Structure formats: C-alpha cells, structure tokens
Amino acid sequence: MKDVSQKPDSLRIARATATLHAPAACIDLLRTGETEKGDPLKTARVAGILAAKRTDELIPLCHPLPIHRADVSYELMETSVRIVAEVQTIGPTGVEMEALTAASLAALTIYDMLKPYAEPDELHIQDCRLERKVGGKSHYRRALASPRTAAVVVLSDTVARGTKPDTAGVFVRDALIDAHFAPVAYTVIGDDATTLRDRVRALIDEGTSLLITVGGTGLGPRDITVDTVRPMLDVDIPGIMETARAFGQQRMPYAMLSRGVAGYIGDTLVLTFPGSRGGASESLAATLPGIVHLLETGRTGGKHPGGYGEAS
Numbered sequence: 324m325k326d327v328s329q330k331p332d333s334l335r336i337a338r339a340t341a342t343l344h345a346p347a348a349c350i351d352l353l354r355t356g357e358t359e360k361g362d363p364l365k366t367a368r369v370a371g372i373l374a375a376k377r378t379d380e381l382i383p384l385c386h387p388l389p390i391h392r393a394d395v396s397y398e399l400m401e402t403s404v405r406i407v408a409e410v411q412t413i414g415p416t417g418v419e420m421e422a423l424t425a426a427s428l429a430a431l432t433i434y435d436m437l438k439p440y441a442e443p444d445e446l447h448i449q450d451c452r453l454e455r456k457v458g459g460k461s462h463y464r465r466a467l468a469s470p471r472t473a474a475v476v477v478l479s480d481t482v483a484r485g486t487k488p489d490t491a492g493v494f495v496r497d498a499l500i501d502a503h504f505a506p507v508a509y510t511v512i513g514d515d516a517t518t519l520r521d522r523v524r525a526l527i528d529e530g531t532s533l534l535i536t537v538g539g540t541g542l543g544p545r546d547i548t549v550d551t552v553r554p555m556l557d558v559d560i561p562g563i564m565e566t567a568r569a570f571g572q573q574r575m576p577y578a579m580l581s582r583g584v585a586g587y588i589g590d591t592l593v594l595t596f597p598g599s600r601g602g603a604s605e606s607l608a609a610t611l612p613g614i615v616h617l618l619e620t621g622r623t624g625g626k627h628p629g630g631y632g633e634a635s
Contacts, residue, residue: 341429346402386416389414404433533618537598
C-alpha cells in the first residue's frame, strides 16, 4: 500500500455515476418498486452504501477510511437508470474508489433484481466514472504555480563543526525545490543568536519569499532560534506551527515540546522547524499547502475562491 502517513487530513468528497440500460418495462418496475425480490432502488441504495464502507476489503491496495457520509441516488430515464454515489471522509487520502465501488455495486444490485424481467442482452451497465472529487492535492496544492525564492538556515553546532551530517535541512531544501521554489539558498550556522539574526536580516533584505530555519526550537540551553526570531516578527501566525505540532503529535509524543513560531518579517514568511529529520519533514508535510496558499494569495494582496476580495 502507498504510504500516506505524511499527508495531512482534509475533507474529501467524491461522486461517481454508473448507468444501467434496461427495457422500459423494467424501468417502470423501478418506479413502482414491485419486483419479486422487493424494491430494487431501496435495496441497491443499501448495497451501495455498504460497498463504500467495505471498499478496502474488496480492492486490495485501498486504504481503510472512516466513511463520514455515503449516499446513493437515482435518475430514471425511459430506458435507463443513472446511479449517483457520493462519499465523504476526513482523511489523508481520497474516496474516489469508494464512490466508484458504491455506484458499481448499486448498479449490479439493480441488474440482479431486474434480470427475471428481461433477456440478458437487454440489460447492460456502462459508463461507470468519477464525476467529481474535492480535497487533497487537487484542491490544496503542494507546489507553487510559479517559482519563488526560499532559504533554509540550519542551526547546529555539531553540523557547523562538521562532526555530524545534516539530514533535516537537506530534506527541507530538496522538498522546497520539488514544490517549485527557486532558487533555494541553504546555510548551516552554529547556535548563535547574533549570527542567526544577521543571516535572517540579510535574507530579508534580499527579498526572500520564504525562510525556514531548522533546529533550535527545543528547550536546551543552546536552543536560541525561537527567542531570536520571535521578536523580529512583524506579524505572528500561530496557526502554522500549531498545525505542525498537532500533525507531529499524532506520530510521536514529543512534538508538543517544540517551541516553533511562524510569521512575517517584512514581506518574508518565516517558519522555525525542529532540527530532527522527522520533526522537520512532518512540519513541512503539515504546513506546505498553507505555505503555498499564503504566498500566492495572502499578504501580497492575491485573491482566492470565496474571499471577500472577489467581485460578486
């Protein structure tokens, strides 16, 4: 199965349809609900909902998901019925397969209940398709539409001395490149407040769009990043690192100890990530969609769907 442990939960909705073609007399039976096995539409609705809830048992590589809503509805035509299945969850992966499975099983159930009333070649199912999906990367992008500058500053005495390799900062740098940030500056410095302050100011003066520090967010005597950066912030955005901590806490019990802060210094968005490889990668996984959205639509005056800045 695909690893989705580094994907943040979001509201996911999928709608799928399938069409069953049948003689007009069979469609009339669907309208009345009178067949020897009972009401086909009501039975198929239950079958479709159950299918959505058990998709992971039917399709080997599907993830089990909490199904918060599943429903099946119908559109009756003269010689066909269109089955519409909609499924909703809040999770790290989508419910497209659940919706498609629901539509398919509902269509098969109707087929089974109508087959005594038609010849085999008079019944056929076609055009099972996904019609709509909401949530995930299709709505919350994890990459910029056009490049913006970024910088990663790693704070570590041991890495700066060359006695320990940096993995956390390198991961963040490479992930930002994958998200279409360019160029991405990368610097390693010791845990020194004056050096950090000077480096931050230099990057601000260069017009860097995004600055991420890695390391120094803990409670040790050399963890100076937060105490240095916080007074420099012009606009505090507490929700960014609250999101990172909540995401990390679901994966290990020490994420709550990170003191990371985030906000704007001038027009530069600044985030302070933990220095561990896991803490940095989880922080970026949790915050990247918000970072992309904010840089493209936020402080610079951009507009986003549903915002007050849009003309009605």
